[in-house]
Amino acid sequence: MASKMASCIFCKIIKGKLMSSRPKIPCFKLFENEKTLAFLDINPLSQGHALVVPKFHGEKLTDIPDDHLTDILPITKRLVKATGAVEYNILQNNGKGAHQEVGHVHFHMIPKPNPQEGLGISWPQxxxxxxxxxALFEDIKSKV
Known part of the structure; x- marks a missing residue:
């Protein structure tokens, strides 16, 4: 995992170290404590699109210890209130097939101010x- 951490852009942002071969990527920090960092997305889907990132490196949600996740929703809620978003999405992807681009757990808070901006999704029921x-209910419930 050390090599993945060394190349992880979010780990570099957390540590304040960015690749010297690339132009400096700005980090507009909105919140930081010992376990969590929140900052504006530099490729936003809408104004106020922010990322909330546990400082513990893990690619998928199941890789992150529970005690490194306790601040995620309260911080995200604070960001919603701070942006004034009335409608918004909270998104967290796990794996490339699920559209995860950066191999470090992160949560998106994406304001949805109108049909053209924000997250656009389909829901193929x-x-x-x-x-x-x-049967699925019984199987999952027995494992929770």
């Missing part, structure tokens, strides 16, 4: 087989 859904 699948038909439900209630017997299969009940």
């Amino acid at each position: 699948q038909p439900t087989d209630m017997d299969k859904l009940k």
Whole structure:
């Protein structure tokens, strides 16, 4: 994991070290404590689009210890209030197939001020087989 951390752009932002071969990437820090960093996204989907990042390096949510996640939602809620967003998305992707671009857990707070700005998604609902859904429920519930 050390080599992944060494090349991780979010780890570099957290440590204040950015690649010398590239132009300096600005970090507009909105919040920071010992376990979490929040900053504006430099490629925003809308005004106020921010990232909330645990300082512990892990590619997927399941890689992050619970005690490094306790501030995520309260900080995100503060960002929502600070931006004045009325409608917004909170997004967290895990793996390239799920559209994760940076291999370090991060949460997006994306204001949705109008149909043209913010996150655009489709919701391809699948038909439900209630017997299969009940079996799935029982399987997952037994493991929680």
